[in-house]
Amino acid sequence: IIWLIRFILIQNRAGKTRLAKWYMQFDDDEKQKLIEEVHAVVTVRDAKHTNFVEFRNFKIIYRRYAGLYFCICVDVTDNNLAYLEGIHNFVEVLNEYFHNVCELDLVFNFYKVYTVVDEMFLAGEIRETSQTKVLKQLLMLQSLE
């Protein structure tokens, strides 16, 4: 059993990457290829499709929020629904933190998004799931100089 997220991607419909977090070593060309492939695989699917799609030897669990696709790449044996809700939990935190998050928040505050990710996912694993705890920590960090 490998419980391990390979990468997390946030992309918009046009394929612009809003966050790429890698938990495995890939070289830059490989990363670019993965980003393009994920976009191609995910954007062709419609609402009637599942939120899971086989991808190379892994699978992508994804969910679309407005124009943004949140994608998590995991091992094929991993728990689909746990990650699907993991995404939602993350989005709710972003929404609270940025007060009605929109794509632009992720652009202008990209360096803060990384902090949010690290609070919730670390080393390819789920680190913290409590929204209250994560937000409390984020606000504490926000108050620091």
Added chain:
Amino acid sequence: MPAVSKGDGMRGLAVFISDIRNCKSKEAEIKRINKELANIRSKFKGDKALDGYSKKKYVCKLLFIFLLGHDIDFGHMEAVNLLSSNKYTEKQIGYLFISVLVNSNSELIRLINNAIKNDLSSRNPTFMCLALHCIANVGSREMAEAFASEIPRILVAGDTMDSVKQSAALCLLRLYKTSPDLVLMGEWTSRVVHLLNDQHMGVVTAAISLITCLSQKNPDEFKTCVSLAVSRLSRIVSSASTDLQDYTYYFVPAPWLSCKLLRLLQCYPPPEDGAVKGRLVECLETILNKAQEPPKSKKVQHSNAKNAILFEAISLIIHYDSEPNLLVRACNQLGQFLQHRETNLRYLALESMCTLASSEFSHEAVKTHIETVINALKTERDVSVRQRAADLLYAMCDRSNAKQIVAEMLSYLETADYSIREEMVLKVAILAEKYAVDYSWYVDTILNLIRIAGDYVSEEVWYRVIQIVINRDDVQGYAAKTVFEALQAPACHENMVKVGGYILGEFGNLIAGDPRSSPLVQFNLLHSKFHLCSVPTRALLLSAYIKFINLFPETKATIQEVLRCDSQIRNSDVELQQRAVEYLKLSSIASTDVLATVLEEMPPFPERESSILAKLKKKKGPGAVSVTELEDNKREGGELNGGGDRGPDTAAMAASNASTPSPSADLLGIRSAAPVGAPPASTGSLLVDVFSEAGPAAPSAAVNDDGFLRDLEQPTETSDSLLVEGSGDSDSAPPSEDPAPPLSEADELLNKFVCKNNGVLFENQLLQIGIKSEYRQNLGRMYLFYGNKTSVQFASFTTTVSCPGDLQSQLNVQTKPVEPLVEGGAQIQQVLNIECLTDFSDAPLLNIKFRYGGALQNLTLKLPVTINKFFQPTEMSSHDFFQRWKQLSQPQQEAQKIFKANHSMDTEVLKAKLLGLGTALLDNVDPNPENYVCAGVIQTKSQQVGCLLRLEPNAQAQMYRLTLRCSKDSVSRRLCELLAQQF
């Protein structure tokens, strides 16, 4: 509370980002970026020391530029400087830059590590977390070396803050994954396991990932985690939906933690302690019960979270495969999901049921859902759901429903997505064969398969139908009749022509009594397809024609005429031309008796593994669990390791390990070993697979083969004169009498033979050296075959075997001189007798000298005599193995190497190599089923050396860790060196 505003805190950054966003073209963007880069460069180079804020801003801008996809080649030093700031925001940007941009950059890593060290010892939880996150994100070996021993201390220290513990646990996990040899839990083990009891659920959530990973590698040391996990799970499952406050997600208590706990339990067999087990079963029942309760919320988040736990619980139930009651309940629950309106649930239910189908307890229960699954195959909109439905049908198939399932799959094939057709074809072919009671059904099915999806029918499939028809005389007449009918269609797939040609050539006589399929009608029908076919098919048809001449003398004149026409006998394709000429000649000069002998009906094929199944396994690739292979071997390898059966490799392994043949598998022969001494299928000829393995037991077949294959199998002899110049430099060099130094590739050549005894050792344009060798105890015999590849004689051919240095006293090699003349195209043989006196590391040298034309050739090779050749395999139980392993615990007795995989990591390949090594490959010994352990004794004249080997592949990192423990340390080292080249 105030929302974070755009670019909050760094106005310059926000302005820059806005500028970039406003760029109308890529060129404009690049221009703007270059301007900014120039600005930042000048600031960094300027005399004025930048304040922390500016440094942070510029580093952040560089990061943004990098994330846009541009290269950044400066600023690293400034980022490192930020690490030592005592302001959080500056430190954070510094760490972020390093996590994203620095990949073990050797220059900076010392400075970075220094800053991390300071932060780790700062006792400031915020700084500690930043440092830990940086380690977890970069995870380089240098960091592991620096911090792997420090982090466990932070993790278990009483005064460490909860959030730091969370980060430390996962940080350690990351280091363990990249450098397992550096992370030694040892004394911390028990305290780490007890983190499962921690009051803070976040700490448990993080720590459990670490514990799970460590448990997989060292299940025994961590087995106390089972009872702790059960009691934690029990507390969560029985808590009310609001008890856990922060950790309740849409009325579901701690869904992620529950999943992780259930996952951890899948690393172990069912708890032995009755009380623990009882409590766990209770939890699982509660989870199943909750699935039936009315939802506490209509939100999809609620049901998803609840079902995430449910599916994980079902995985555990399947993993245990010992509670019939739970298995059947799980199956019923999944059955409900099959008709759920959520596509996700239907998909997951199909997927999960696939594994349930392989349990004897739930197989029947799964089968009751056949209609729903067939319906899913027909109506689902998402191809991946249809794919899962097809997988499930395949998994639930048995004798009772095979006809229905195969029929449904065939009809689905007509409209199936291109992406899954090939796999579907293989599955249909396998099921049809596996569950054929009457073979006319099998033949019909395969012919239908060719008709419907001919393009996707691989060679394996049509070879197989021919093998089966040849081997079963009760179906031959039917097969002939059916292919004859199938060939009536104006447009047939070429694969149909192949099968038709072959079968009619063998068994056309069985339907020749009917005037509608008289010999001439049959021939004309086949020949009407001839011109549209590719060369290999035409070649096959020509063979069918000559068989017709034998079966039906009345067709002789017609067929001879066809063979004689220019388009055959002068065909530009050599193969076709040769066949036409040979067959024509054969039919004219051979007597009827001779013809009848030469063209006799094909003898039965030896029973052997279906090549189709092998192909399907290969196609499924890692990840996809193909269940039927597991069906009869369930749990054979799974008991110890827990959870291992989720992986495809173990599935394949289990299938090939099983020694008891199961009745249902007879036909496929998957469980019967490949025939001993079966010749390796030669490549290059289409006909080989069907024709060649008739083997030596069937001389008439051998004769048959000759005409077909001769020119493909014999080495071509036309390659003589062109290559002479290749050795030009030895012309000018004075003929030296000293043996040449070993070739630069001598070691490489040697390495090729570590795991095998026979093959071609060396080949250049003049000479080929083949080797066959056998070893027993401390003795060996090696046959060397020197082949002259040219048409010119080799003169003064001499070979010398020598044992340099110490080897002289370690190895005794005896041989006789060879004949000094080797004619062009000829091969001579030399026998070496080898005795191993004591263990050795070097290889004996073989020097070869001869004159070719005027030039002296002089070359030296290493003979592939390696210490492992003197292995005697030793079988032992897991207990014995680990006992001996522990006995060999002196540091110098162990040799270890961690190295990148250079070759395929495929299970079967690895096993073949390990067996070739000469040791016994031990099953069910290593708790981790991915690992390989071997044992053997090296026999030398003076002593015996016991050796234990452990090979731990890490497919994800494409790495291996190889450990050897031998009773003699020089042997450990040498074996380790040799073997590290093999994988």
